[in-house]
Amino acid sequence: KIGKVLKHGSTIKTQRDAKLTMVCKEGRPISLTREGSFPVELWKDSCNTSHASVSTKYFQYIWDQLYGRSDDYKRDHPEGYSTISEAPVRGNDEKEILITGSLDTVNYASDHFRVSWSASFDHSGPYIFVVKNTKTKKQVYLDSNKMNTRSLYLLKKYMKPGNSYSWTVSCRETGPVEGGVINYVPVKTVSQHILRLRKATTVPEEMAAQYFRIGYMLQQDHYLADAYTYFRKAALTDPSTPFYSEMLSEFVAKFKLAD
Secondary structure: OOOHHHHOEEEEEEEEOOOOOEOOOOEEEEEEEEEEEEHHHHHOOOOOOOOOHHHHHHHHHHHHHHHOOOHHHHOOOOOOOOOOOOOOEEOOOOOOOEEEHHHHHEEOOOOOOOOEEEEOOOOOOEEEEEEEEOOOOOOEEEEEOOOOEEEEEHHHHHHHOOOOEEEEEOOEEEEEEEEEEEEEOHHHHHHHHHHHHHHHOOOOOHHHHHHHHHHHHHHOOOHHHHHHHHHHHHHHHOOOOOOOOOOOHHHHHHHHOOO
């Protein structure tokens, strides 16, 4: 059962054609694919890991997220589950434009995704949004309006695949604030990267779990638009598992997307 914590002394009993994956808190996945009775103690040494690969970090993340939502955690931590929010990029003086640090690098090829920001004060006037080629320093886009997001899909026509672009935001009360870098990559590059991620683990996966794992790894590699696509696939493929829809909602809220 997803989110079930297996304690010392537990025994797992599986039927024919069983497919079960357990995750150690150290980030090591362990699979069962045959019928039998298996004491948890069998794997106490199998959880040891001496390196932090991308797969290990992913499964450690899964442990943290599922354990934080488990009945065991809620019973031992009645104050509730909390996560550390990302520190924003600071603006100037007391009045600031705030940009999440996850937008410092975005690898983008297609699909809908937005860069966004907020103000630490009540701002009703326009924001100045500027995009420049990072190599030539040439300005390729400038816009002024009250919106606090910009669609990368609509910016595509001002960019060329293989080039990198920096973006800044400013308003009357602040100077320009560096938003980050947009690497406009060919669609083929993303497709090849996703293919590698599909093969990154030999652990048996349900389709929704695979979609979510790929989405997580894409997010770590700064392919945020594609991560959003795979998080949505996971939530739609298995709507009976709240974890996928909850994580999708967190992603949407973090980047001010509309789902």
